[in-house]
Amino acid sequence: xxxxxxxxxxxxxxxxxxxxxxxxxxxxxxxxxxxxxxxxxxxxxxxxxxxxxxxxxxxxxxxxxxxxxxxxxxxxxxxxxxxxxxxxxxxxxxxxxxxxxxxxxxxxxxxxxxxxxxxxxxxxxxxxxxxxxxxxxxxxxxxxxxxxxxxxxxxxxxxxxxxxxxxxxxxxxxxxxxxxxxxxxxxxxxxxxxxxxxxxxxxxxxxxxxxxxxxxxxxxxxxxxxxxxxxxxxxxxxxxxxxxxxxxxxxxxxxxxxxxxxxxxxxxxxxxxxxxxxxxxxxxxxxxxxxxxxxxxxxxxxxxxxxxxxxxxxxxxxxxxxxxxxx
Amino acid sequence: xxxxxxxxxxxxxxxxxxxxxxxxxxxxxxxxxxxxxxxxxxxxxxxxxxxxxxxxxxxxxxxxxxxxxxxxxxxxxxxxxxxxxxxxxxxxxxxxxxxxxxxxxxxxxxxxxxxxxxxxxxxxxxxxxxxxxxxxxxxxxxxxxxxxxxxxxxxxxxxxxxxxxxxxxxxxxxxxxxxxxxxxxxxxxxxxx
Numbered sequence: 121x122x123x124x125x126x127x128x129x130x131x132x133x134x135x136x137x138x139x140x141x142x143x144x145x146x147x148x149x150x151x152x153x154x155x156x157x158x159x160x161x162x163x164x165x166x167x168x169x170x171x172x173x174x175x176x177x178x179x180x181x182x183x184x185x186x187x188x189x190x191x192x193x194x195x196x197x198x199x200x201x202x203x204x205x206x207x208x209x210x211x212x213x214x215x216x217x218x219x220x221x222x223x224x225x226x227x228x229x230x231x232x233x234x235x236x237x238x239x240x241x242x243x244x245x246x247x248x249x250x251x252x253x254x255x256x257x258x259x260x261x262x263x264x265x266x267x268x269x270x271x272x273x274x275x276x277x278x279x280x281x282x283x284x285x286x287x288x289x290x291x292x293x294x295x296x297x298x299x300x301x302x303x304x305x306x307x308x309x310x311x312x313x314x315x316x317x318x319x320x321x322x323x324x325x326x327x328x329x330x331x332x333x334x335x336x337x338x339x340x341x342x343x344x345x346x347x348x349x350x351x352x353x354x355x356x357x358x359x360x361x362x363x364x365x366x367x368x369x370x371x372x373x374x375x376x377x378x379x380x381x382x383x384x385x386x387x388x389x390x391x392x393x394x395x396x397x398x399x400x401x402x403x404x405x406x407x408x409x410x411x412x413x414x415x416x417x418x419x420x421x422x423x424x425x426x427x428x429x430x431x432x433x434x435x436x437x438x439x440x441x442x443x444x445x446x447x
Numbered sequence: 448x449x450x451x452x453x454x455x456x457x458x459x460x461x462x463x464x465x466x467x468x469x470x471x472x473x474x475x476x477x478x479x480x481x482x483x484x485x486x487x488x489x490x491x492x493x494x495x496x497x498x499x500x501x502x503x504x505x506x507x508x509x510x511x512x513x514x515x516x517x518x519x520x521x522x523x524x525x526x527x528x529x530x531x532x533x534x535x536x537x538x539x540x541x542x543x544x545x546x547x548x549x550x551x552x553x554x555x556x557x558x559x560x561x562x563x564x565x566x567x568x569x570x571x572x573x574x575x576x577x578x579x580x581x582x583x584x585x586x587x588x589x590x591x592x593x594x595x596x597x598x599x600x601x602x603x604x605x606x607x608x609x610x611x612x613x614x615x616x617x618x619x620x621x622x623x624x625x626x627x628x629x630x631x632x633x634x635x636x637x638x639x640x
Contacts, residue, residue, distance in 0.1 A: 160639040250640035276536045289528040303640035306531040307622035313535045316542045317612050
C-alpha cells in the first residue's frame with residue numbers, strides 16, 4: 121500500500137511537471153530581429169578584412185576605405201512562444217568600457233525595445249565564447265546557454281600549452297588579437313561557468329537541434345575552435361546565423377576572409393559554403409559585424425530603425441500572425 | 448463667352464504665368480531639399496559616426512612613474528588572468544564529467560600558491576599616488592582568486608557543489624576587478640573579437 125501510494129505520487133508529480141514544463145515547439149517558421157548591441161568605431165578596414173586594407177590614394181573600391189564601424193549584432197529569434205538569442209553581445213560596465221566603442225546599451229533593455237522581457241528568453245546559442253558575443257549571459261537568468269564542447273576544449277588546450285606565446289590570454293598590453301586564448305577574459309568564462317553550475321547550459325558536441333527546425337551546425341575553427349552556426353526557418357527561407365564564422369556579409373558574398381582571430385581560413389570558407397548550401401546563396405547569411413548592417417547595402421537588415429543610445433535594430437522577417445515590432 | 452484681351456494685358460498675363468512657374472519651381476526645389484534633409488537625418492548610415500576621435504574622450508598622458516607601474520603590473524596581470532581562467536576550466540571540466548573531483552583538487556590546489564606569489568609580487572610594487580586605488584583593488588582581486596581556489600578544492604573532500612558555486616561568485620567578482628584595472632591601465636586590452 122505504501123509503495124503503490126509512492127508510485128502514484130511520483131506518477132502524479134511527473135504528470136504535473138510534464139504539464140508545467142515548456143514544450144519544445146516545432147518551428148514552422150520563426151520571426152527574426154537583429155539588435156546592434158554596440159559599435160566598434162574606426163576599426164582599420166584591413167584589420168577586419170585583409171583584402172580590404174586601405175591603400176592611400178587608391179581608386180579601387182576594395183581598398184579606398186580607411187576605417188569602418190563594426191556593429192555587434194545579436195539575433196532575436198521567436199519561434200511560436202519560444203524566445204531565443206543568437207549571441208549575447210557584451211556588458212559595458214563602469215569598469216569595462218572597451219575603448220573605441222559607442223552606442224552600447226544593456227542587451228536586456230535593447231530587446232525590451234522590441235517588447236520582449238529578458239526573463240522570457242529561454243535559450244541563448246552563442247556562435248562562440250568571445251567576450252563580445254557571450255558577455256551578457258547574466259542578464260538572462262532563465263536562458264539555457266548552448267555552447268560547443270570544442271570551444272571550451274580549445275581554450276583549455278591553449279591555456280595549458282607550454283609555450284607562453286601560445287598560452288597567453290593576451291600577448292601584450294592592448295594587443296589581444298591572435299593567441300588562441302585571446303578574447304576570453306576570466307569574467308566571460310566565469311559567466312559561462314556560472315550557467316553550467318546553475319544547470320542552465322547545454323554543452324553541444326557537433327550538430328544539435330535546439331527545437332524542431334532550429335539547428336546548430338558546427339563550424340569548428342571558422343573563427344574559434346568551437347564556432348557554431350544556427351539555422352532558422354523563416355517566411356523568407358532559411359536563415360543561417362554565423363556570428364564571426366562569417367563576420368562580414370561582403371566577405372561571404374565576395375569570398376574574402378574576415379575577422380581572422382583564431383581562424384583557420386579554409387574552415388571559414390567552409391562555413392561560408394555551409395550557409396550557401398543551406399540557404400541557397402549568401403543573402404540569408406546573418407553576419408555579426410558587417411559594417412553595412414542596417415542599411416540597404418545589406419538587404420536582409422535594411423528594414424531598420426534607430427533605438428536607444430543610437431543602437432540600431434532591424435526587423436528581418438515575421439512569421440504569419442506575428443505583429444511588427446518596428447517603432 | 449469670349450473676352451477680348453489687349454497686347455499689354457497678354458504680356459502681363461504671360462509674365463504672371465512665368466512668375467508663377469518660377470515660384471512653383473523654387474517651392475518644389477525647397478520641398479525636395481527639405482525631404483532630402485529629413486531622409487538624411489532620419490536614416491542611419493554606417494559611417495555616420497565614423498570619426499573615432501569625435502567619440503572618444505581624451506585620455507591624459509601617463510607619467511613615467513605610472514608607466515613603470517603599469518609595465519610591472521602587466522607581468523603579474525598576465526599570469527593572474529591565465530591562472531584565473533585555468534581555475535574556471537577545472538570547474539567546467541568537472542561539471543562536464545571530463546574529470547573527477549580529485550582532479551579538480553590536483554588542478555586547483557597549485558593555483559593557490561600562484562595567487563599568493565602574485566599578491567606578494569604586487570605588494571612589492573610602489574604605485575604612484577594616482578594609482579593607489581587601482582593597486583588596492585587589484586590586490587583584492589588576487590586575494591579573492593586565492594580564497595576561491597582554497598574553497599574550490601573542498602569539492603574533493605565532500606562532493607558538495609556549493610563549494611564550486613561559492614568559489615565561482617568570488618572568482619567572477621575578482622574578474623570584474625581585474626577588468627577594471629585593465630580598462631584603466633591598458634585600454635582596449637580586449638579588442639573586438
